[in-house]
Structures are given as C-alpha cells and as structure tokens.
Amino acid sequence: METLFKTPGTAVVAIGGNSLIKDKQHQTVVDQYIAAQETCRHIVAMIQEGWNVAISHGNGPQVGFILRRSELAAHEMHEVPLDVCGADSQGAIGYALQQNLCNEFRRLGVDREAATVICQTEVAADDPAFKNPTKPIGGFMDEEQAERRRKEGWDIVNDANRGYRRVVASPQPLRIVELPAIRALIAAGVVVITVGGGGIPVVADADGNLHGVAAVIDKDLASALLANNLGADLLIISTAVEKVALNFGTPEETLVGHLTLAEAKAHLAEGVHFAAGSMAPKIQAVVNYLSNGGTTAIVTNPENVARALHGETGTLFTLD
Numbered sequence: 001m002e003t004l005f006k007t008p009g010t011a012v013v014a015i016g017g018n019s020l021i022k023d024k025q026h027q028t029v030v031d032q033y034i035a036a037q038e039t040c041r042h043i044v045a046m047i048q049e050g051w052n053v054a055i056s057h058g059n060g061p062q063v064g065f066i067l068r069r070s071e072l073a074a075h076e077m078h079e080v081p082l083d084v085c086g087a088d089s090q091g092a093i094g095y096a097l098q099q100n101l102c103n104e105f106r107r108l109g110v111d112r113e114a115a116t117v118i119c120q121t122e123v124a125a126d127d128p129a130f131k132n133p134t135k136p137i138g139g140f141m142d143e144e145q146a147e148r149r150r151k152e153g154w155d156i157v158n159d160a161n162r163g164y165r166r167v168v169a170s171p172q173p174l175r176i177v178e179l180p181a182i183r184a185l186i187a188a189g190v191v192v193i194t195v196g197g198g199g200i201p202v203v204a205d206a207d208g209n210l211h212g213v214a215a216v217i218d219k220d221l222a223s224a225l226l227a228n229n230l231g232a233d234l235l236i237i238s239t240a241v242e243k244v245a246l247n248f249g250t251p252e253e254t255l256v257g258h259l260t261l262a263e264a265k266a267h268l269a270e271g272v273h274f275a276a277g278s279m280a281p282k283i284q285a286v287v288n289y290l291s292n293g294g295t296t297a298i299v300t301n302p303e304n305v306a307r308a309l310h311g312e313t314g315t316l317f318t319l320d
Helices: 029-048 060-072 082-108 143-151 179-187 219-230 261-270 279-291 302-309
Strands: 010-015 052-057 114-116 120-122 135-141 155-158 164-168 191-193 200-204 210-212 234-238 244-246 254-256 258-260 296-300 315-318
Touching: 010 029, 010 219, 029 052, 029 082, 029 302, 052 082, 052 179, 052 219, 060 082, 060 135, 082 114, 082 191, 082 200, 120 210, 135 143, 143 155, 143 164, 179 191, 179 219, 219 234, 219 279, 234 279, 234 302, 258 261, 261 279, 261 315, 279 296, 279 315, 296 302
Parallel strands: 010 052, 010 234, 052 191, 114 191, 120 200, 234 296, 258 315
Antiparallel strands: 135 164, 155 164, 200 210, 244 254, 296 315
C-alpha cells in the first residue's frame, strides 16, 4: 500500500478530549481507558511504519468532571484551581495513553517507550482574551451562587438562560515551556504525550517566574505550535469526522479530500464553512502550522489515521 510520505519522519497527533468519551453512557474512568486503547492502536500502527510521534490531547470534559467534584466537595474540602485541574487531567489522560501504548508495543513486539510530559504553555499576561473571557467552564449556578462568585473575582454569564456559569479567557499559546525535554525524548525515540488540553496556561512575572492562570488554551492551536517547534513533518488533527466539510450543516455540504493553504485561509475567512468552537479552531491550527514552516497536515477521525496516511481518506492540507 503506497504512502503519501516516502520517508516517515516526526508527526504531532492531536486527539480530542471528547474522543475518550463516546457518549454520556460511557464517561467513567474505565470507559475512557477503553476508548484510549482503541485510539492508541491506530497510533501504534503509524509508529510501526517508522514515525516518531508526539501525542497531544484535549481535556475539556475531564477538567469539567474535576471541577464538578471540587464544587460538590467544597463544603468540606479545598477547591481545586483551574490550572491545577489542567495538570490533574494531563496526568490522568497521559497515564491512560502511555499505559495503553506500552501494552500495545509489548503485544506487537515493538521496541518503543512512551512517556507523559506535564506541560506548561506560556501566554501573554496582556492577551486581549483576558479582557473578554468567553470559555464556559464548570457547572451551573443559581443567582445567589453567581453573585458570591463574582465577589470572589470570577467572570459569570447567564448561559442561554440555563443558569449562571463561569467563563474564562482563551489566550493564544506563545511558548511551550517543556519543549527542550520534549525534543530530547523525541530524539531518543520515545513517544511523548504532552501539551494536554493545550498545556497549563502560565504567565511570566517581571523576574521571569511562571505562575498559573485561570484560562483555557485551544488544544489544536497549541499542537500546531508544538509541531512547528519540533520541525514536525506532519500534523494530524484527529477528530469526530472522517473528512472536513464545506458548507457544513447545509444542503450544500461537501466533503473535501484536499485543501491548499490558500484555500483553507479563504474558506476560514468566509466564516460560513467551519463552526466556531468546533472545526474552525482546527482549520486555524492547520493554517498556523503551514504558515510557520509546516508542509503537510491531515484532519480525520482516529480509526482512519492509517488510511489517511496512505491517501485513502481524510482531508489533506498542503502548501499548494
């Protein structure tokens, strides 16, 4: 079977936090572990072809669960800050992925190792997003709870009349703090799981010391930054669909197998093809990657990663 790539190189594979949760009936830790097992098998097939791989992942649902546990236990336990929720989820998801990867390596006789790097991502303290927080997190509150939280400094909105909810900023990722360690592990042939949930958002003070902030970084934008920083030959964004669609959700919906950088930019700018908060950030991540030294990106679902590498499905993005 012919591959799109004559020589496998380094790839960043970004998997969604929702890909570990199939539906509302399968949200337990065991359910997520089983889903991670399936995803890992597809990635190991890629590794068997000779790719060095860094895996990034979303963590939205998982952070939501941690926050909800913290809220429910607040009457007798300290609450967990959002940046620490991110760290907790990176560790738990990384554990599930690295254990499944290593078990699959052992089963297939593949001489590779996997390791999770808990990752901080630096953002600018003056990023405009901090003045306009829009990302809902945590559970719903009544008016009394909302007022109390406002006095504590939280930004609260009425979420579609369903109740009050906290919102936080989604600043742009600037620097992956643990990049030197990630590079060293990749160079040693280790499969690295990192930039979970976009990384833990941190800002630097006047002395250069880092401090966690209550924010959420887009996982795909951070994955594109990682791919550029690693000089990766390929960025794969693994999501819920086999191919990207133009005019999504309309009678004119059309699946596309290939887009150039110029075409992707144009379609993104039109603002009608890709849903905000869903496909639009993924296309923006691809555009960022290709605009900053990358050459090839693929968007597809986990079960079709191997086929997409051979040009059989998925949406391929190239410079021209």
